[in-house]
Amino acid sequence: MFLFNKICYKHSTFLTMKSVLITGCCGFIGFHLAIRLLSQNINVIGIDSFSSSYDIKFKKIRHNILKKNKKYKLYKKDLSNINFLNIKKIDFIFHLAAEAGVRKSINNPLYYVEQNISNTIKIFEFARKHKIKKIFYASSSSVYGNNKSYPAREVHTLSKPLSVYGISKIATENIAYYYYKIFNINSLGFRFFTVYGPYGRPDMSIFIFFKSIFNKKKINLFNYGKNLRDFTFIDDVINYLDACLKKVKSKNNFFDVYNIGDEKSISVKELVKLIEKTTKNKAKISLKPKIKLDPEKSLAEMKKINKFIKNRYKTNFKDGIKKTSEWIFKNKKLFIS
Template identity: 35%
Template sequence: MKILVTGAAGFIGFYTSKVLLNIGHTVVGLDNINDYYDTNLKFNRLKELGVVNNEASVFNKICASEKHDGFSFIRMNLEDREELPKLFKSENFDVVCNLAAQAGVRYSLENPESYVDSNLVGFLNILECCRNYSIKHLVYASSSSVYGLNKKVPFSTDDNVDHPISLYAATKKSNELMAHTYSHLFKIPTTGLRFFTVYGPWGRPDMAMFLFTDAIVNNKPIKVFNYGKMERDFTFIDDIVEGVVRILEKPANQRIENNQFYKVYNIGNNNSIKLLDFIKEIELNLEKEAKKNMLPIQPGDVERTWANVDDLINDYDYRPNTSIELGVKTFVDWYKSYYK
């Protein structure tokens, strides 16, 4: 298939592109390479895909990979209503994997406009292009953040998610509602994926795994929120991407026959890990104890996440299962190598 992967210079988008190429698909990667975090990391991910910096830095120009015949990249803003339809028209995609978004719970308190631009306006543009250019299936990133103040665990896609506690979560819930509307009105098969705390090599520098490792290595205290009384369903990047690719590759024909154009899945490890146990695992791999700065819970944070993945098992015979021990070791090994 020919697949558009948005957010291709991002953490999940980079890995998804790589796996799709290895399977034999043709991939067009799109990213605006914003400066929410270190752009060098984004450009280096693209280098791994064979796209050089000076090519990737030019807006609205398709550049070919030097490593993969099946990969090309374009720097573009999803909210660009003129350029995005041109791309869809010229490239004739079969399916779209929309992983681009303004990420981060805490940053949404400081810069709400960027979430509206990317996550709402940008997503609407994707939906319109899918509608107008006969896209067979739209798979898009949602987030475990949509569960907000839900107390019942593990979180199920059958649960009510009307109580988000960050603007980021609200935009992700909005994406699901928008997709539902387009699926209903225009019979576009859409699948939303609620990711649970993704970590691993090439991960985002604003997330706990990276922040803790970096601070410990550099003899700085780590910030431990809610005095350590947090639990997360930490999910290794390979497990996330395996789920994304399985869902992308399986035709939506059966759903169409049953008039089920809209679907949402959790992708998580189905296991809630105490934050202090997670930190211990990092300390073990670095052979160094963390200096802990115990702090109250941050606005927008939830105390616990835990994914029910029954639907993923039933529909795709798939269950993420990478242990926290293996996942943390793999990240720490990458970190040491990348930062020498």
């Protein structure tokens, strides 16, 4: 219980809901969202296949924390068979399960079509069948692809995808629109910008850099470390989801898509320097040319969501890295190979 209480959040707004379904609840964002909901006495029904997208011990660790709460129930199943779930009453669906790695989509595009597009249709069909009218789902900053206009705004035309992953998230948003228009299923989609924090994904840059430094391994910096990323701290993401939920909980008609970022870009080179400082170790850096799949920059404009919720959440990057590194140091054995 100790760990569970430690990462419970202070704010509480999911109050009127009884049961929610979270797909991908043992993933990074799903786990933090589940913690928030459970701390507010909401039943969380989770589905997670423990896919092999990265080392499943991270998913097990998250699940082991969640299962300490009696209001949590996990179905360790693949979404492709969502019909196994015969649920009487779900108030809300958070659809977060997806194959989330961008670069891997280059070698296995059809897998991303199945995981991210087909499964999204299955979730919306499930909602339709069970008359669940409210869904929040994960989109991504990758929908902006090669867009050269910064900061990225929700009104920008999404015509320049750089990866099948990005294409799959554009499709996800279109699917949500279709189910809204034709079947009145309300939804909000969230374009997350590089989320990081405790219990984060070991396949993401921050964790790879820590791991490489601990193991004295080389760090490849593509585009010579000049790529700029808008890094978003997990607590901010959960606070935004929470605030949006509060806004829509009594609404019967809503549809929109929002950026969730930090409105600040940091170069990957700067990030490595910060991690060197934190670990008090020098990284072995190998500068590499640009990878076509990687946009040179990501930067969110947050006006739309800030206006919607009439608030702004913004963790200073250094503070976010400090909290993340404290967790990494406590769990250092996970990163030593």
